[in-house]
Structure formats: structure tokens, C-alpha cells
Amino acid sequence: MKKLVVLLIIVGIMFVVFQNTSKGKMLTHQVKGVVTHVISKPSLINEEGDSIVTRVLLPEGYTRVTYPNGSFEEYLRNYELKPYGSKIINYDESEYFAQNWHDAILEVPVPKNGLQQCADALMRIRSEYLWNNNRKAEIGFNFTSGHYCSWKKYAEGYRPKIRGNKVSFHKTAATNHSKSNFYKYLNLIYTYAGTLSMYHELKKVPVSEIKIGDMLVKPGSPGHIEIIVDEIKNENGEKMYLLAQGNTPAQSVCLLKNFEEPETSPWYKFEAEKPVYTPSYYFDEAKFVRFK
Template sequence: MKKFLLVLVGVIIVFVVFKSTSKTDKVTHHIKGVIANITRTSGLINKNGDSVSTRVLLPDGYKRVPYEKGSFQEYLRHYQLKAYGSKIINYDDTEYFAQDWHEAILEVPVPSNGLQQCADALMRIRSEYLWEQNKKEDIGFNFTSGHYCSWSKYAEGYRPKIKGNKVSFHKTAQANTSKTNFYKYLNLIYTYAGTLSMYHELQKITVDDIRIGDMLVKPGSPGHIEIVVDEIVNEKGEKMYLLAQGNTPAQSVCLLKNYGNASSAPWYKFTKNDPVDTPSYYFDKASFIRFK
């Protein structure tokens, strides 16, 4: 009888925990990710692949959507990855508590200052692409206040004077176009821009028009944002996508698993106005924005 009572109490506890974690908030999805990882693994992962396009294989009947060589889309699709099994590491060199959300870690350095959080990591990737393509004059972002801050002006020595929501720029430093100064500029952007400013600044994209480089976003303070890093299509014109994210606290940029579609994971499908459930965040609808 004692053994029976202990088993009964255990069942009740499990039921209560399940009910208490059934809400669609961020903590819930941490728990869902842990549970799903025990029972679901993707058969589309090539452990030897060292880039997004070589790590994730294609479901039957699909092919990759072609993009122009040198485009931002191709840049993301061929982004280099760390070795299979690499962990998500926080800015302070500690391991993130959730190591079951990702299929891969992108080769994006994480500064020890803790500033490079979810939106910041994506702005860094975009800025580094423009730098490598010698399109430095296109590097620039709005602060949350709405004021535009460009790399070109920063390199000339202009710095913002910020008082509340008022921002003015003054030449207070010597001109410096070095890569070191470029990363100082990005630290400034990380401080005064983010998910909310990106949402207000950038073009809104419908689900039917999604392409690599577009970002799934929930604006807010805090909100969250993830970026499309690959795109495939079948003969019916049906498309699927891969998602990657930075996160808070500042940490490794990772390619996300998909626990909601076991047959084609980690590929995602998006439907207008439908929610998107990713391992780390629940988006109540598929809302996308695009870099300029």
C-alpha cells in the first residue's frame, strides 16, 4: 500500500507540473524544448557540415531557392558553423542553461561586455556583410528614439549627445575608419538600438514574400527576433525556412531546432497570422521585417 501511495503521489505531481507549465510564455517553451529533445531528433542533420547549407539536408522533394552570388542571402546560407555539438556560451564564458534548442552554432564572436543580445547579433551580421562587400556607406541603424546613426559619420568622428529622447551629433573625435573603431560603433548601436527600433525602422514583409535575411519579430522591450538563414521550395511552390537567433543574455548565435514538425525539422513553415513556436520563444503571429 505504501508503494502504491508513493506512485500515486508521483503521478499527481507530474500532472500539476504539466498544467502549471501549459501557458505560452517564454519559460514554458524552455520546458517544452527540454521535453521534446528527449523524444525527437532530426534526420536532416549532417554532423560533418561546416556551414548552414552543408549542416542541414533537404527533405524529399525540396530544393534550395537560388540567390545571386555575393548577395546577403548567399552570405547567410553559407555562414560558417562551429563543430557539431558546440554549446551555447554566454558572454561571460559560462554555458547557457538550455543546450537543447540548437542544431548548430554560428561563427559569430560574442563580446565580453554583454551588449550583443538578440537584435544586436543580427545587426552585427548584417553590418559585417556590408563591410566585407565594401558597402560601408550603407551601414547604419536607427536608435530607439528614431535618430539615424551611420557608420560613415561615426568614422568621421561624430558622436551622439543624448538627453532623454533628444539626440544630436557632434564631431568630438578624430576620423578613424579602422575595424577596431567599427566594433566600437557597433557597441554604440547595441546600446541604443534593438528589436523595437528595428521593427519601426524596417520594411514589413508578408509571409508570401519571405526570403533569406528576413527576420521574424515580436517588437517590445523586451521583444525577440530571429533571422531566416536558408530557404527551400518544392514543385508545388511550398517553401520552408531555417531560423537562427542571438539571445539575452548575450550569447552564441545558434541555428534553431524545430520541435513542431518532426518530419522536416529543423525546417519551418510559416502561415499568415498563425503563431510560430520556436524552442526559445513563442511568436503569437508570423510578423517579418527586412533589412534595407
């Protein structure tokens, strides 16, 4: 009881002091989330579920939006999860300081080189989907400079020569289409692409048209990006979504709780031109982009 009272007092103080600043809003929101976590246990979580579709239950009156078998949408919805209660682990195998933000950890390996941060993790998930579905020729991303770097050319031995914002590609390596070389390619992408390049490269999607696979983004250096991994609707056509993220430092990809709406957490609703609070980030506007 004492713990709960202290936390409620902290929330009140943070609200008064910080409510007029963006950082304050985020801090107040995070403390509020801790209190929510202490007070209530999520009711829409099946602890035995080993995939997103089996871990997260539906609010009353909602059904899952259907997508074709083999689609990126179904790939994400059925993504394998670690056992319930698994922690967010940083690339150096240390535990992330915040362990109350998530309801699931996705089975996305975290390289020990520290490169696979928020945007990188999502590019990896997309690239692995294309690889696994024999669509390797579609794998490619723009560097922050705007230069396109494809897996196809990398596999043929082409490597970038970078001088400031000038990039040229030259054949300096042997042809190698192996999976291990594919992950070396992704390390290159992680180094020279990110949230800002994805925002400029990818199609912008209005909130009214978003679907599984679209990404909530705040462009910048640093910015942040999160991906929709499931989608439901009710008979009135109202939709809700699940969000997953990688983060900085490079760490486990996790399914995020919704501290703003604990009754339906981890499901989110979005409105055009309205801010979005997620446990680790404040988006001042709901902006979305879509992979090619």
C-alpha cells in the same frame, strides 16, 4: 525508460495547468521540446557540415531557392559554423542553461561587454556583410529614439550627444575608418538600438514574400527577433525556412531546432496571422521585417 516516463508526465501536467496562458504555452512547449530531444535524433543534420548549407539536409521533395552569388541571402546560407556539438556560451564564458535548442553555432564572436544581444547580433551580421562587400556607406541604424546613426559619420568623428529622447551629433573625435573603430561603432548601436527600433525602422514583409535575411520579430522592450538563414521549396511552391538567433544574455548565435515539427526539424513553415513557437520564444503572430 524512467527518464522518458517522468518527462511525459511533466508534459501532461504543464499542459493542463498552463495551456490558457502565453507563459504557460511557452513552458509547455519547452518541456515538450526536451521530450522530443530525448525520443528522437534529428535526421536532417549532417554532423560533418561546417556551414549552414552543408550542415542542414533537405526534406524529401525540396530544393534550395537560388539567389545571386554575393547576395546577403547566399552570405547567410553559407555562414561558417562551429563543430557539431558546440555549446551556447554566454558573454562571460559560462554555459547557457539550455543546450538542447540548437543544431549549430554560428561563428559570430560574442564580446565580453555583454551588449551583443538578440537584435544586436543580427545587426552585426548585416553590418559585417556590408563591410566585407565594400558597401560600408550603407551601414547605419536608427536609435530607439528614431535618430539615424551611420558608420560613415561615426568614422568621420561624429558622436551623439543624448539628453533624454533628444539626440544631436557633433564632431568630437578624429577620423578613423579602421575595423577596430567599426566595432566601437557597433557597441554604440547595441546600446541605443534594438528589437523595437528595428521593427519601427525596417520594412514590414508579408509571410507570402519572406526570404533569407528577413527577420521574425515581436517588438517590445523586451521583445525578440530571429533571422531566416536558409530557404527551400517543393514543386508545389511550398516553402520552408531555417531560423537563427542571438539572445539575452549576450551569447552564441545559434541555429534553432523546430520542436513543433520534429520530422522536418530544423526547417520551419510560417502562416500569416498564426503563432510561431521556437525553442526559446513564443511569437503570437508571424511578423517579419527586412533590412534596407
